[in-house]
Amino acid sequence: xxxxxxxxxxxxxxxxxQLGPLVDGCGIFYKPLQGDGRGDAEVAFYxxxxxxxxxxxxxLSFFPGFHGTLxxxxxxxxxxxxxxxxxxxxxxxxxxxxxxxxxGGRTWPPDCPxxxxxxCIVKDRESSSVALGFRVSGVQIQDPAGADAFWRPSRAAxxxxxxxxxxxxxxxxxxxxxxxxxxxxxxxxxxxxxxxxDGVLAQLMELKAWFEEQTxxxxxxxxxxxxxxxxxxVAAAGQQAGKPSGVRVKLVDFAHVMDGQGVIDHNxxxxxxxxxxxxxxxxxxxxxxxxxSIKVQLSCEDGSLENLGI
Amino acid sequence: xxxxxxxxxxxxxxxxxQLGPLVDGCGIFYKPLQGDGRGDAEVAFYxxxxxxxxxxxxxLSFFPGFHGTLxxxxxxxxxxxxxxxxxxxxxxxxxxxxxxxxxGGRTWPPDCPxxxxxxCIVKDRESSSVALGFRVSGVQIQDPAGADAFWRPSRAAxxxxxxxxxxxxxxxxxxxxxxxxxxxxxxxxxxxxxxxxDGVLAQLMELKAWFEEQTxxxxxxxxxxxxxxxxxxVAAAGQQAGKPSGVRVKLVDFAHVMDGQGVIDHNxxxxxxxxxxxxxxxxxxxxxxxxxSIKVQLSCEDGSLENLGI
Numbered sequence: 115x116x117x118x119x120x121x122x123x124x125x126x127x128x129x130x131x132q133l134g135p136l137v138d139g140c141g142i143f144y145k146p147l148q149g150d151g152r153g154d155a156e157v158a159f160y161x162x163x164x165x166x167x168x169x170x171x172x173x174l175s176f177f178p179g180f181h182g183t184l185x186x187x188x189x190x191x192x193x194x195x196x197x198x199x200x201x202x203x204x205x206x207x208x209x210x211x212x213x214x215x216x217x218g219g220r221t222w223p224p225d226c227p228x229x230x231x232x233x234c235i236v237k238d239r240e241s242s243s244v245a246l247g248f249r250v251s252g253v254q255i256q257d258p259a260g261a262d263a264f265w266r267p268s269r270a271a272x273x274x275x276x277x278x279x280x281x282x283x284x285x286x287x288x289x290x291x292x293x294x295x296x297x298x299x300x301x302x303x304x305x306x307x308x309x310x311x312d313g314v315l316a317q318l319m320e321l322k323a324w325f326e327e328q329t330x331x332x333x334x335x336x337x338x339x340x341x342x343x344x345x346x347x348v349a350a351a352g353q354q355a356g357k358p359s360g361v362r363v364k365l366v367d368f369a370h371v372m373d374g375q376g377v378i379d380h381n382x383x384x385x386x387x388x389x390x391x392x393x394x395x396x397x398x399x400x401x402x403x404x405x406x407s408i409k410v411q412l413s414c415e416d417g418s419l420e421n422l423g424i
Numbered sequence: 425x426x427x428x429x430x431x432x433x434x435x436x437x438x439x440x441x442q443l444g445p446l447v448d449g450c451g452i453f454y455k456p457l458q459g460d461g462r463g464d465a466e467v468a469f470y471x472x473x474x475x476x477x478x479x480x481x482x483x484l485s486f487f488p489g490f491h492g493t494l495x496x497x498x499x500x501x502x503x504x505x506x507x508x509x510x511x512x513x514x515x516x517x518x519x520x521x522x523x524x525x526x527x528g529g530r531t532w533p534p535d536c537p538x539x540x541x542x543x544c545i546v547k548d549r550e551s552s553s554v555a556l557g558f559r560v561s562g563v564q565i566q567d568p569a570g571a572d573a574f575w576r577p578s579r580a581a582x583x584x585x586x587x588x589x590x591x592x593x594x595x596x597x598x599x600x601x602x603x604x605x606x607x608x609x610x611x612x613x614x615x616x617x618x619x620x621x622d623g624v625l626a627q628l629m630e631l632k633a634w635f636e637e638q639t640x641x642x643x644x645x646x647x648x649x650x651x652x653x654x655x656x657x658v659a660a661a662g663q664q665a666g667k668p669s670g671v672r673v674k675l676v677d678f679a680h681v682m683d684g685q686g687v688i689d690h691n692x693x694x695x696x697x698x699x700x701x702x703x704x705x706x707x708x709x710x711x712x713x714x715x716x717s718i719k720v721q722l723s724c725e726d727g728s729l730e731n732l733g734i
Contacts (some may be wrong), residue, residue, distance in 0.1 A: 219530065224555040246690070277685065377701075378557075380694030381557070384529075384690035384693050384697075387688060388687060391636070
């Protein structure tokens with residue numbers, strides 16, 4: 115029995131008769147192919163990725179498993195349509211907290227059409243992408259009030275997140291208490307989720323090492339998706355030995371992947387390094403609640419060139 | 425006795441009555457302050473850099489020494505004008521080979537004026553910056569025909585360098601033979617100049633480690649300048665023990681440095697990693713003459729979505 119996924123924070127949604135992804139409840143996620151070439155491109159990417167001899171197996175585990183394409187009735191009742199069959203990244207989780215982070219200061223490829231460039235550059239400049247190297251595309255955090263209660267900011271709100279908001283939401287994401295305007299995020303689950311040998315940071319460092327070398331693919335508008343369950347993380351945080359929190363770190367959305375042509379994906383790599391630094395800051399200084407940098411002075415004390423004799 | 429520098433491949437030139445830098449022949453380089461705020465900004469950056477407690481001494485050595493400002497007669501005979509007094513990075517070299525690499529896929533800061541953004545983005549897209557994360561701003565390579573003979577492509581030619589041209593010029597830069605349309609660069613000096621414990625690659629890796637952590641400064645339109653002398657490099661290449669080639673690796677041009685505001689310079693870091701990868705490729709495969717990547721297949725074998733049932 116196919117139905118729209120219960121937890122989805124970014125992308126098109128199969129609700130109210132719209133075209134969107136479906137899940138079968140048995141671990142498969144069906145993503146409808148879009149007819150403007152993006153669907154083709156995503157199928158081609160998955161096919162290439164999973165058949166390329168130069169992609170190491172430990173890197174493949176960062177991607178959803180790919181099970182080909184399947185023609186299914188579309189969620190918008192428009193009739194049969196091919197769908198990508200992928201692993202459902204939320205399978206088996208009842209109350210997932212999740213965040214979708216679109217990586218890269220630039221979401222447009224070098225040789226894209228002018229209208230696509232114009233559309234992307236506006237979004238990149240109006241979000242945190244340009245300043246930070248990534249932006250939040252969606253987030254939901256389980257509320258301790260109940261297993262089915264979530265804090266889920268609107269898409270419009272998330273779209274306006276600038277650097278300080280991103281800093282705060284990455285702290286909130288690993289906090290036990292719900293968001294509050296009067297209180298700093300407690301970061302109680304930071305070491306269980308971001309830290310440790312299987313935590314987000316360790317996994318992102320593995321990805322980073324690959325991106326420093328790989329020249330096969332350039333990922334535009336792709337995301338890092340982080341998923342965990344608070345119950346498991348609370349258990350992990352409460353143990354001395356550091357039981358794994360079961361956090362999942364995956365790359366998603368490959369409609370705009372390009373051939374790397376022998377060049378590394380410096381745009382994705384830079385954004386990934388920026389995310390790694392932000393997470394390290396949470397781990398190293400969980401009390402800070404958004405530490406400010408030591409300020410530097412980049413304007414002349416004495417005003418202007420007039421004072422220098424011009 | 426002040427005079428225009430003999431070897432200069434990028435930036436404004438003090439020739440034919442233009443405003444440009446001067447050298448005193450005793451190791452100091454005088455750069456005229458520009459009156460539109462860029463001069464101010466560069467003075468402020470040097471002052472901040474050399475007084476900031478968080479900048480480690482081994483990182484300061486990547487920057488030209490800063491000796492304050494001095495009012496000097498301008499090279500365009502417009503009268504007295506303040507000049508930055510910096511170390512002359514070519515001091516003591518008779519026949520330097522040098523290349524100026526402007527780092528970053530983006531040369532404009534996030535909050536810059538619209539006309540500046542428009543000017544920069546056109547140059548970034550029309551050069552190798554967007555695709556490669558850096559571009560060549562200027563290059564001269566000593567010709568073995570004579571100590572005073574140089575191969576120096578025109579600025580117009582360098583401005584049009586795309587990825588394959590950059591790949592070739594980075595090989596040519598460490599070749600003993602002069603450029604030839606019929607012959608691959610020999611890369612005979614690659615291990616002496618790019619390799620070894622004091623070579624370019626080792627120094628760039630040090631810089632990279634700093635850029636992964638530092639959130640003080642964001643460098644827009646700044647360059648990595650590489651300088652060496654062929655005689656020294658040939659001597660180093662001929663010795664088993666690997667005598668140092670004396671290559672100099674410096675950062676230059678800081679009129680567009682911004683406060684990092686607690687975020688790493690993901691744009692500069694990404695470009696630096698791309699440059700590092702290109703140089704590693706030269707070192708690891710000097711015979712390649714511009715190795716192509718293993719091609720990936722990113723378009724559907726069977727054409728389009730029509731074949732998938734849409």
